[in-house]
Amino acid sequence: MDVRAQFSMILNLEKCIGCHTCSVTCKNMWTNRKGAEYMWWNNVETKPGTGYPKRWEDQEKYKGGWIKTDNGLSLKIGGKLKLLSKIFYNPDQPTVRNYYEPWSYEYEHLFNAADGDYQPTARAISEITGDYIEVKSGPNWDDDLSGSDEYALNDPNLSDEEKKLIKELSTVFMFYLPRLCNHCLNPACVASCPSGAIYKRGEDGIVLVNQEKCKSWRYCISACPYKKVYFNWNNVKSEKCIFCYPRIENGEATICSQSCVGKIRSLGVILYDVDKLTAILTENDTNLVDYIRECILDPKDEDVIRAAKESGISEEWITAAKSSPAYSYVKELGIALPLHPEFRTFPSVFYVPPLSPILPTIDTEDYIPEVDKLRIPIKYLSKIFSAGNEKIIKDVIEKLIVVRKYMRAKMLGDKEKLAEILKNSKLEEDLILKAYKLFTQATIHERYNIPQTAKGSNKDSYEQQGTIGFGLRGKKGFRK
Ligand code: SF4
Numbered sequence: 001m002d003v004r005a006q007f008s009m010i011l012n013l014e015k016c017i018g019c020h021t022c023s024v025t026c027k028n029m030w031t032n033r034k035g036a037e038y039m040w041w042n043n044v045e046t047k048p049g050t051g052y053p054k055r056w057e058d059q060e061k062y063k064g065g066w067i068k069t070d071n072g073l074s075l076k077i078g079g080k081l082k083l084l085s086k087i088f089y090n091p092d093q094p095t096v097r098n099y100y101e102p103w104s105y106e107y108e109h110l111f112n113a114a115d116g117d118y119q120p121t122a123r124a125i126s127e128i129t130g131d132y133i134e135v136k137s138g139p140n141w142d143d144d145l146s147g148s149d150e151y152a153l154n155d156p157n158l159s160d161e162e163k164k165l166i167k168e169l170s171t172v173f174m175f176y177l178p179r180l181c182n183h184c185l186n187p188a189c190v191a192s193c194p195s196g197a198i199y200k201r202g203e204d205g206i207v208l209v210n211q212e213k214c215k216s217w218r219y220c221i222s223a224c225p226y227k228k229v230y231f232n233w234n235n236v237k238s239e240k241c242i243f244c245y246p247r248i249e250n251g252e253a254t255i256c257s258q259s260c261v262g263k264i265r266s267l268g269v270i271l272y273d274v275d276k277l278t279a280i281l282t283e284n285d286t287n288l289v290d291y292i293r294e295c296i297l298d299p300k301d302e303d304v305i306r307a308a309k310e311s312g313i314s315e316e317w318i319t320a321a322k323s324s325p326a327y328s329y330v331k332e333l334g335i336a337l338p339l340h341p342e343f344r345t346f347p348s349v350f351y352v353p354p355l356s357p358i359l360p361t362i363d364t365e366d367y368i369p370e371v372d373k374l375r376i377p378i379k380y381l382s383k384i385f386s387a388g389n390e391k392i393i394k395d396v397i398e399k400l401i402v403v404r405k406y407m408r409a410k411m412l413g414d415k416e417k418l419a420e421i422l423k424n425s426k427l428e429e430d431l432i433l434k435a436y437k438l439f440t441q442a443t444i445h446e447r448y449n450i451p452q453t454a455k456g457s458n459k460d461s462y463e464q465q466g467t468i469g470f471g472l473r474g475k476k477g478f479r480k
């Protein structure tokens with residue numbers, strides 16, 4: 001057993017209201033500077049939809065992630081020789097058209113326009129060229145447009161038959177999908193970098209780009225199947241979500257979590273077994289979620305604790321892992337799933353799939369419908385969160401429904417119903433109550449269980465805002 005510690009984030013999609021506060025606070029903190037205008041290290045997409053960059057899930061187009069070969073796993077963009085042959089021309093990456101042309105508005109005109117018969121307007125101005133532009137798409141352009149021809153029907157997770165189905169008003173559905181770098185356990189971005197600039201931190205698994213070492217070859221952008229590495233055109237370096245490591249090192253939550261209006265995010269440490277992970281690399285897609293769960297270890301198990309200590313994991317981190325909400329969601333409750341596990345990067349960010357809209361597509365006498373009568377198709381969710389394994393999604397949704405039914409019966413004092421629910425439940429009563437607490441009443445410390453690593457710098461953080469946090473303040477190309 002080779003135990004490693006990893007910071008993990010859980011996002012409960014049932015609770016996301018699509019307010020984009022997470023994206024805006026992240027932007028203000030990390031990408032509010034020249035060259036990063038189009039970057040959204042955290043973005044929120046509407047599903048079904050094309051996302052940001054458009055159709056990022058289509059790996060036939062972008063060639064991200066890993067594929068199985070006779071010798072194990074290989075990067076979909078190609079091996080070392082192929083990469084070297086493309087070193088001066090790498091076509092497998094999104095262009096600014098696939099993201100969007102960042103823009104602002106000519107606000108001054110609202111104040112300075114000459115007197116006239118018409119209200120002045122603030123026209124859109126490209127943040128790249130400074131010219132007037134006609135805005136045609138943006139990072140959340142398809143917000144709330146579920147079922148629209150242009151966006152939902154271009155979702156790579158929908159088959160032709162399903163596309164027809166979601167055009168009928170009675171079956172339209174939507175949910176929000178906030179996305180950030182998954183700080184993967186098997187990161188394709190790290191494997192693809194010829195200069196070793198992108199690396200996974202040993203102590204907490206956070207994936208970072210060494211700005212001094214980056215040679216601008218951009219293979220990381222191609223290799224990441226989630227398209228969560230970006231190229232800064234101003235300082236010609238790759239950049240990505242840094243899991244707010246300066247905050248994490250000081251025991252504070254990432255800014256997207258801290259500012260989340262829906263309180264959908266939880267943070268905690270998980271312990272996992274690298275030996276087991278290596279053994280499952282080439283398993284079949286549909287088995288991957290089960291195997292990933294197996295790789296995550298019980299932090300209260302004495303053998304795990306011993307092996308963790310042998311691997312150099314501190315007492316403080318092991319203690320944090322024992323009360324980690326991430327462990328509870330992924331392993332104890334078994335309700336949080338990785339995004340597109342078939343890309344085989346093994347994300348450390350997990351999602352509780354959405355249940356709502358709770359209204360069934362057909363009439364039911366029950367207030368809370370059964371799993372097959374919910375509006376969001378199980379098949380669609382399975383393509384996003386379980387590599388097509390519908391049983392796993394059904395299992396998770398059933399557990400979510402049980403929590404609702406149990407709490408409803410409890411509030412109504414319906415003892416008969418309670419007994420019936422518990423008899424058929426996949427969750428024991430204590431786990432139902434634990435899930436309810438995590439969903440609704442967890443305190444900030446229960447949601448964010450962050451062991452402090454090393455006290456970071458005590459410099460004025462307001463002063464440092466917008467300087468990207470890489471210690472490059474004042475260097476050429478960075479804000480003074
Ligand atoms: S999500 Fe992409 S950028 Fe982030 S660690 Fe995984 S492969 Fe790398």
Ligand code: SF4
Nearest residue numbers: 016019020022260262
């Ligand atoms: S701040 Fe929270 S609720 Fe709002 S969009 Fe982001 S993840 Fe969803």
